Amino acid sequence: MEAQLRAAIQQTLVRLAASSPVLTQPTRPEKLYEAWVFTCVVRALGRLGATMQVRDSGDNAAPNLLFRLAPGLIYSPTTASSFVFLTYNGRAYEIHHGVRVQGRSSVLHELDICIIDRDEANRCRKNSINPRQARTRLLIECKFYGATLPLELGREFLGLGKEFNMRIKTLVSNAESDDVHRLVSRHQGTANFRIAPTSPAETNRFVAWMETEIKQVLL
Amino acid sequence: MAFETVGDAKELLVALREAGLGWIADQVEAVIGQGKSIDREFVEGERSRKRIVGLATVPFGPEEQLDIALGTIQTYTEGLHKTWKSVQLLQEHDAGDSHSRPWSGIDFVAPGETQPVQFYGPGSEQAIDELSLLLRRVRTTQPGGSA
Numbered sequence A: 001m002e003a004q005l006r007a008a009i010q011q012t013l014v015r016l017a018a019s020s021p022v023l024t025q026p027t028r029p030e031k032l033y034e035a036w037v038f039t040c041v042v043r044a045l046g047r048l049g050a051t052m053q054v055r056d057s058g059d060n061a062a063p064n065l066l067f068r069l070a071p072g073l074i075y076s077p078t079t080a081s082s083f084v085f086l087t088y089n090g091r092a093y094e095i096h097h098g099v100r101v102q103g104r105s106s107v108l109h110e111l112d113i114c115i116i117d118r119d120e121a122n123r124c125r126k127n128s129i130n131p132r133q134a135r136t137r138l139l140i141e142c143k144f145y146g147a148t149l150p151l152e153l154g155r156e157f158l159g160l161g162k163e164f165n166m167r168i169k170t171l172v173s174n175a176e177s178d179d180v181h182r183l184v185s186r187h188q189g190t191a192n193f194r195i196a197p198t199s200p201a202e203t204n205r206f207v208a209w210m211e212t213e214i215k216q217v218l219l
Numbered sequence B: 001m002a003f004e005t006v007g008d009a010k011e012l013l014v015a016l017r018e019a020g021l022g023w024i025a026d027q028v029e030a031v032i033g034q035g036k037s038i039d040r041e042f043v044e045g046e047r048s049r050k051r052i053v054g055l056a057t058v059p060f061g062p063e064e065q066l067d068i069a070l071g072t073i074q075t076y077t078e079g080l081h082k083t084w085k086s087v088q089l090l091q092e093h094d095a096g097d098s099h100s101r102p103w104s105g106i107d108f109v110a111p112g113e114t115q116p117v118q119f120y121g122p123g124s125e126q127a128i129d130e131l132s133l134l135l136r137r138v139r140t141t142q143p144g145g146s147a
Helices: A003-019 A027-047 A118-127 A151-162 A178-186 A200-217 B007-018 B022-034 B062-088 B124-140
Strands: A051-055 A064-068 A083-088 A091-102 A108-117 A136-143 A168-173 A190-192 B036-044 B050-058 B105-109
Touching: A003 B007, A003 B124, A027 A051, A027 A064, A027 A083, A027 A091, A027 A108, A027 A136, A027 A200, A027 B062, A027 B105, A064 A091, A091 A118, A091 A136, A108 A118, A136 A151, A136 A200, A151 A168, A151 A178, A168 A200, A178 A190, A190 A200, B007 B022, B007 B062, B022 B062, B062 B105, B062 B124
Parallel strands: A064 B105, A136 A168, A168 A190
Antiparallel strands: A051 A083, A083 A091, A091 A108, A108 A136, B036 B050
């Protein structure tokens, strides 16, 4: 590479880093991607005709959806993000992001996106406890990566999947990996790769898939 | 075992680290360090001369390494910015469907804070566009690139 070109790249990267707080920590791109996948889930529910409303962490109607940049507890208003209250087929649920949920082993796991039964969420807020996996209808792990996904993410996802008995547990990523796909598929998980605004066709396919799957679990 | 990053990819990693984006460089290095899997055919047995295919791990070539580095940088610059824009637009595909937009906006808040974090500031978009052009020049000046 020519020295002049290298210097120009260097200077531009410095300017970019200084003007883009999203790039200062690796967790921020992940959170932004999580928010984007959240909008895909909401899109799928919208197509199903679900009624949705944003609620703040205290369960009051709110205009904006707030994403905290760290995991929180559903009953702790200062750590929990806001959520979407939804009704579908006469039943009520909540779509959460970044909350801790109790797995089969009673260990708490942070779920990037999940749908919890409304009465379970209310019970948790009232009694300051965490939601149980049996009352969780869907879980999505979101991974934003620059290149291919590392295999350990597949292994982690398998471990998480063992903790949750449900139909929809999926790994969603803007990147892809044949190894991770093989590993996850082999163990009854699903992986949705190349899901990003830069891949509208794959994204539309993912939203359509979510729509079909959600219809099966929100009875 | 970790394979070494070489050539222009290595220079890009240095540039990333000097700009304070070492975590992106680390990610590129980790991918390149793992190498890639290929089928390797070999002959086993003195008499039978049986041909067998095994799985081998080999390093990425310099051009493949450069592709990984450039692709990663583009994902975290152009790709991420597009994701942010899409979140801000609240899913442009469903612009007319109010069911799909139960919020007025989406805010990101750091733990313990009340004010939203601004992910991009003035000058971000221009820097991303300029970087994109520069990275394209890196590609086209490579052997086999369409300069």
